Amino acid sequence: MRRSLIVTVAAAVGIVLLAMMVPMAFLMSDYALEDRLTKAALEVQATETVVARQDAGSVAFYLDKINDGEDGITTTVLYPGDVADIGPDQGEDDRVAQVRSTGVARVDDVDDGTQLLVPVSRGGSTPAEESTAVIRVVVERPGVDSELFGGLAVLLLLGLALVVGSLLVADRLGRGFVEPIRAVAAHAGRLGAAGESVTDVEPVAVTGPAEVRELATALNRLVARIQTLLAREREANADISHRLRTPVTALRLRADSLADADERQRLSADLDDLQATIDAIIREARRSEREGLVASTDAVAVVRERVEYWRLLAEEQERDLTADLPPTPLPVRASAEDLAALVDVLLDNVFTHAPAPAAARVTVTARAEGGARIRVEDAGPGFPEGIGSPGRGVSGAGSTGLGLAIVEQTATSSGGGLLVDGSPLGGARVTVDLGVA
Known part of the structure; x- marks a missing residue:
């Protein structure tokens, strides 16, 4: 939720900034062009005075001076007849000819910006075409490598600052929503934790939205x-x-x-x-x-403890009781008390129905799908014919059959099962599968 809120705010602020900054960038470009045009108009006035009153050498010196800058304004004086033009942008076209013939200035858009053409008479108050020079001022449209770059950089930095500020606010707001929800989720998780009693859980703090x-x-x-x-x-x-x-x-x-x-x-x-x-x-x-809501215990530790408990009786009966246990824990979905009772039932059946000194073996292995597999087998007479999956009240050996029924219930409750068959030792083998915790 917190991340979604931050992404949503970032997307919304980004769209708003994009919608504002793109037109603003064009507007800043237009303002920069207008500023250049104003400067170009002032240069035209100064150039008119120089062209009208000075000779070609003075005009050339003046144009070299004003064209030396990098302000994006280029000034050229186009003379009529055989007089050589002065400036970097020489050569006449129809527009220059029209201005010279009519004596009326004009402003035109060109590829790189704007062009100003202003006629200047050098032969009296009434300009004649053969005595009229034309001042051409080309104003380039500002690019990102000009003074416009600074304004765009400031605009971009302001946009980034706005995005960062909005993300911080969104994160703070999202935290105000998420932290109370996490507290409620953690409280609910503690209610279902293994070994945690519901009666011992304190109420969750009522905070947040x-x-x-x-x-x-x-x-x-x-x-x-x-x-x-x-x-x-x-x-x-x-x-x-x-x-x-x-x-x-x-x-x-x-x-x-x-x-x-x-x-x-x-x-x-x-x-x-x-x-x-x-x-x-x-x-x-x-x-x-x-058990609580979720039972969990280490099958290896419980089986080891119960085997050691029964080992004393096995020694008294001169019975060989072995245990093959893995070195690492195997958590299963069963309480320690239920698993201990399960092992006790299986070993009690061995000691009760397999006459001494019949050997017994307990094996614990990990299941591929998780959990543990417990095998208890003996070298006794085995189960009677026809005994597969035991049921309550069904034993086949003169008992109530309640023990194996409890074992089966514990196994199925954990997500596993129970299998009764013959053992390579010659007697009975009970295999109990327990689900992973």
Whole structure:
């Protein structure tokens, strides 16, 4: 906007200056020509006196003197008969013959400017053609290399000064529009920044033109409304967590009091599955509060941290757990907490369903389109036949199937996907693609 305003002002001022300076340049040229004509008229009067009263030698000396300057005025005396002409512009034409015969001066336009022809009688009060000399004064039209150049240079400098001044004013005016808009845009960007909580953002300053102030006021009102909704969401999540976990705890206490060990074990397992489902639901409900509007984290750092966490258990089971990680960070569109839970689910499946000491390997590579690809594979028995893309409640290994469903949801939410197939190690391989942050 600021640049567009400057370009518009520059174009408008340039057009106005061009429309003014071109006619003014011609007007200055006409004024300079008129000034030369006035000077030429004075020279004609002085030359008439010299021609009428002096001999040819005195006239030649006088003309050499006045023609020596660079004022664009050339004077020549044309004599009748066999008397030689004096001056740089010798030679007669029909106009000179007419002036000599009629005794009437004339002014004509010529190629280079204006020509003045004035008859001068040398033989008495009544001029005769054979005794009439003609003074020819040629006035050249001023060019840019004459005194007109100075005026045009001053005019050009004034025009440039006007353009520069108008651009400075336009820049100042544009800044008054742009800076408040940038402040509003930066405020809106902070609202969507990863790791930035909407509830912690201060209202944007309401400054600038009326339209920008109206926009800032509307944005502050919207943020306040979002903050209110998020506060209500947190309260609702906390209430849901309390209301769901309290009866589950009560059921667990009753299950522990059962005398039948098989029944007690079965109910405890069902309650564990129910507790895991409740935790997943609450976790998903708190996603916006946990991630913000745009989730982002380094996949390499999170995977490295979780592999080191599981390495202790792998050492206890004498299981070979290796990690192949790139040296550079790979930002992905997922929160650190969700990505850590994803890795934990995949490694937990390995430790649960691949008997020790079956080896496991975790690999992280960069995707061509951006983001990261995480592979977790083992040397265990692998997935049962027919298991491709897992679904909620579908496991094939006696569990709820909720873990891989959560992994798939995290992958698809980031713009990636999940693939389950066989591993070169002989067991199962889970490939998770995560989109770029």
